[in-house]
Amino acid sequence: MTDLYQSQRAMRNMRRAALQRGLVAVLDVGSSKIACLVLKFDPLDEMREDGLGSLAGQSQFRVIGAATTRSRGVRFGEVDAMQETERAIRTAVQAAQKMAQTRVDHVIACFSGAKPRSYGLAGETELPEGQVSEQDVARVLASCDVPDFGPGREVLHAHPVNFAIDHRSGFGDPRGHVGNKLAADMHLLTIDTGAVQNLLYCIKRCDLEIAGIASSAYVSGLASLVEDEQELGAACIDMGGGATGLSIFFKKHMIFSESVRLGGDHVSSDISKGLRVPMAVAERIKTIHGGVHATGMDDREMIEIGADCGDWEKDRRKVSRTELIGIMRPRVEEILEEVRAILDAAGFDQLPSQQIVLTGGASQIPGLDMLAARILGQNVRLGRPLRVQGLPQAATGPSFSSTVGLCLFAAHPQDEWWDFEIPAERYPARSLRRAMKWFKDNW
Amino acid sequence: MWPLGRANAGARARYREESRRERRDPAPSRLSYKMERLRLTPGFRLGLRVGLPFVLAFTGVTVWLSDADRRAAIVQSYEEMRTSVEERPEFMVAMMSVEGASDPVAAAIRSMMPVDLPVSSFRLDLPAMRAAIEQIDAVANADLVIRKGGVLEVRVTERQPAILWRSATGLEMLDTTGHRVATLIDRAARPDLPVIAGQGADDHVAEALTIFAATGPLGPRVRGLVWIGERRWDVVLDRGQRILLPEDAPVPALQRVIALDSAQDMMGRDLTVVDMRNTARPTVRLGAGASEFLTSQVTGVSAP
Numbered sequence: 001m002t003d004l005y006q007s008q009r010a011m012r013n014m015r016r017a018a019l020q021r022g023l024v025a026v027l028d029v030g031s032s033k034i035a036c037l038v039l040k041f042d043p044l045d046e047m048r049e050d051g052l053g054s055l056a057g058q059s060q061f062r063v064i065g066a067a068t069t070r071s072r073g074v075r076f077g078e079v080d081a082m083q084e085t086e087r088a089i090r091t092a093v094q095a096a097q098k099m100a101q102t103r104v105d106h107v108i109a110c111f112s113g114a115k116p117r118s119y120g121l122a123g124e125t126e127l128p129e130g131q132v133s134e135q136d137v138a139r140v141l142a143s144c145d146v147p148d149f150g151p152g153r154e155v156l157h158a159h160p161v162n163f164a165i166d167h168r169s170g171f172g173d174p175r176g177h178v179g180n181k182l183a184a185d186m187h188l189l190t191i192d193t194g195a196v197q198n199l200l201y202c203i204k205r206c207d208l209e210i211a212g213i214a215s216s217a218y219v220s221g222l223a224s225l226v227e228d229e230q231e232l233g234a235a236c237i238d239m240g241g242g243a244t245g246l247s248i249f250f251k252k253h254m255i256f257s258e259s260v261r262l263g264g265d266h267v268s269s270d271i272s273k274g275l276r277v278p279m280a281v282a283e284r285i286k287t288i289h290g291g292v293h294a295t296g297m298d299d300r301e302m303i304e305i306g307a308d309c310g311d312w313e314k315d316r317r318k319v320s321r322t323e324l325i326g327i328m329r330p331r332v333e334e335i336l337e338e339v340r341a342i343l344d345a346a347g348f349d350q351l352p353s354q355q356i357v358l359t360g361g362a363s364q365i366p367g368l369d370m371l372a373a374r375i376l377g378q379n380v381r382l383g384r385p386l387r388v389q390g391l392p393q394a395a396t397g398p399s400f401s402s403t404v405g406l407c408l409f410a411a412h413p414q415d416e417w418w419d420f421e422i423p424a425e426r427y428p429a430r431s432l433r434r435a436m437k438w439f440k441d442n443w
Numbered sequence: 444m445w446p447l448g449r450a451n452a453g454a455r456a457r458y459r460e461e462s463r464r465e466r467r468d469p470a471p472s473r474l475s476y477k478m479e480r481l482r483l484t485p486g487f488r489l490g491l492r493v494g495l496p497f498v499l500a501f502t503g504v505t506v507w508l509s510d511a512d513r514r515a516a517i518v519q520s521y522e523e524m525r526t527s528v529e530e531r532p533e534f535m536v537a538m539m540s541v542e543g544a545s546d547p548v549a550a551a552i553r554s555m556m557p558v559d560l561p562v563s564s565f566r567l568d569l570p571a572m573r574a575a576i577e578q579i580d581a582v583a584n585a586d587l588v589i590r591k592g593g594v595l596e597v598r599v600t601e602r603q604p605a606i607l608w609r610s611a612t613g614l615e616m617l618d619t620t621g622h623r624v625a626t627l628i629d630r631a632a633r634p635d636l637p638v639i640a641g642q643g644a645d646d647h648v649a650e651a652l653t654i655f656a657a658t659g660p661l662g663p664r665v666r667g668l669v670w671i672g673e674r675r676w677d678v679v680l681d682r683g684q685r686i687l688l689p690e691d692a693p694v695p696a697l698q699r700v701i702a703l704d705s706a707q708d709m710m711g712r713d714l715t716v717v718d719m720r721n722t723a724r725p726t727v728r729l730g731a732g733a734s735e736f737l738t739s740q741v742t743g744v745s746a747p
Contacts, residue, residue, distance in 0.1 A: 093476075094476055097479065102483055102485060103480045207476075
């Protein structure tokens with residue numbers, strides 16, 4: 001774990017360097033598409049007097065290059081074929097660079113797979129000086145007992161979500177407060193080491209430096225949940241091509257995240273099997289005619305499936321839209337039920353507000369919100385990502401919510417565990433800081 | 444469920460448009476990806492846009508100019524162009540007129556002309572010519588103007604001689620500021636000018652002129668002034684008489700002598716020197732005859 005801890009620190013430094021240079025790329029590696037945006041950060045001194053820019057400070061960056069390419073070699077949000085993935089990333093990055101008319105060296109990536117798993121951690125420490133200092137925060141974070149998440153897994157996110165001093169809870173920033181005991185709650189997200197290493201290797205092969213890595217369920221929550229939803233408790237369901245990510249937000253922190261290894265591609269493959277058509281045709285039929293609620297009208301709407309085999313009977317096949325819906329609906333229901341099971345396991349019903357926001361490419365199926373309301377609860381809405389400056393019209397749909405969220409993540413990353421100080425006790429024996437602490441303690 | 448059908452129509456149109464475009468999406472090769480990135484590097488772009496043309500142009504020009512004949516041809520064509528403009532008739536100066544100068548001075552000015560006429564006005568260095576003309580002692584001031592029609596007009600103000608200065612080298616004419624005007628061979632050529640003598644007398648011409656102006660009734664008898672010891676004047680009269688004037692206020696001292704002379708005809712008597720150097724104690728030196736007579740009067744015995 002120390003390895004990733006160090007490399008996360010290195011990534012954070014890389015991100016700082018990229019922001020100083022004012023240019024960073026975000027890369028969303030999905031199962032159905034790979035999107036790359038090039039962000040240009042404006043200097044901070046252009047802010048208004050009250051410290052905020054327009055759009056609540058989110059206008060400090062501008063999208064100057066955007067490109068999307070069909071994903072190759074990614075399944076279930078994980079890298080499946082390295083060469084193919086590398087080529088797809090290259091395509092997206094090159095097109096975005098061409099639009100931005102500059103090269104980018106730093107990239108922040110997100111992906112949806114690699115079996116994310118959430119852990120809640122708690123730690124507690126005494127306050128020897130009465131007042132909370134940076135070192136105390138570091139110590140309380142270090143005192144969190146890390147669960148045994150097994151070999152082959154690594155920490156992707158480690159957000160301190162809550163601090164408590166004595167019996168007062170809910171501090172965002174405990175520094176300077178006076179008390180006897182400091183407690184912290186931390187949310188830990190672990191992923192499969194192999195999957196993330198593969199992705200990092202693919203990106204490195206494209207001559208790009210990695211300035212950060214994030215879970216796509218988390219960042220699409222950042223983009224598609226509005227502020228009160230994040231505050232009062234909401235779940236963002238990012239229905240992608242190969243995986244459906246789920247993240248629960250409460251008090252503006254992500255407190256839970258999981259993913260279902262089912263997505264829009266499975267619906268397409270069901271259609272492909274059911275209607276005996278190629279995958280591309282199935283995808284097209286799903287996009288144009290798809291739905292989840294059949295009506296009497298749909299019995300009369302005949303869809304030409306077509307084929308190219310030369311057999312007249314086969315090439316002239318038609319199905320009614322009801323049949324198509326009959327194929328799609330069970331799979332969509334299965335996905336939503338899986339999500340429902342995860343939400344139940346996570347204790348989502350304990351939250352004050354139980355808003356559910358559907359986003360991602362597969363959430364564009366007509367009638368999905370009504371189906372989801374029957375399975376997940378009444379508070380369901382379809383989410384679209386926040387608007388950011390310079391984003392092309394083509395990239396404002398719900399399938400880009402994790403891409404846009406990654407922009408926000410690049411601009412305002414939440415403090416993670418590795419952004420805090422290292423407790424002095426953990427430093428090597430000869431470090432200067434340790435000597436400083438000895439001086440402070442003895443004089 | 445009509446609304447669903449409507450909503451689908453938008454998606455359908457979008458999809459059709461996309462599939463009509465049906466752009467191929469080939470992945471760039473590793474090499475082309477790297478080249479593209481290199482091309483997009485800001486420094487590299489700047490180098491291509493500015494540095495490369497500069498280097499190419501510089502190299503080309505350097506190679507072309509490395510041949511001595513080409514360089515000479517360029518210089519020559521430049522010179523030819525310059526000459527052709529300069530020697531247009533509008534710019535040519537054909538003649539020179541000298542105004543306000545006497546003939547010898549005018550001749551001297553003409554002989555000093557550094558270039559032969561006709562010449563282009565671009566080649567004439569009027570300030571230098573003016574300085575050269577003003578080097579002539581007889582010229583107080585010169586103005587050079589190029590008039591229309593190619594005439595170089597030299598307007599000269601000559602120095603007016605005010606005094607003669609006899610020195611070891613000869614007789615010089617000086618103007619009122621003590622500047623030399625010309626050498627005079629013969630004193631008789633300018634009998635109207637007073638004469639001064641003595642080393643450094645030319646620096647005190649103004650004072651000498653005031654003394655001359657103050658001579659009044661003694662004027663016809665004054666032969667000249669002598670600058671003694673570079674500090675004071677002697678007035679030399681005919682019959683070997685001298686008036687020794689003090690350093691300070693020589694004119695009042697001279698006026699006292701003139702007053703004595705007009706009252707008692709002092710200068711008509713037998714004395715050789717009137718010494719006014721100490722104004723509180725004017726002294727006279729008697730001539731030889733008078734001094735003998737006085738001695739005999741005192742002793743009662745005439746000198747042998």
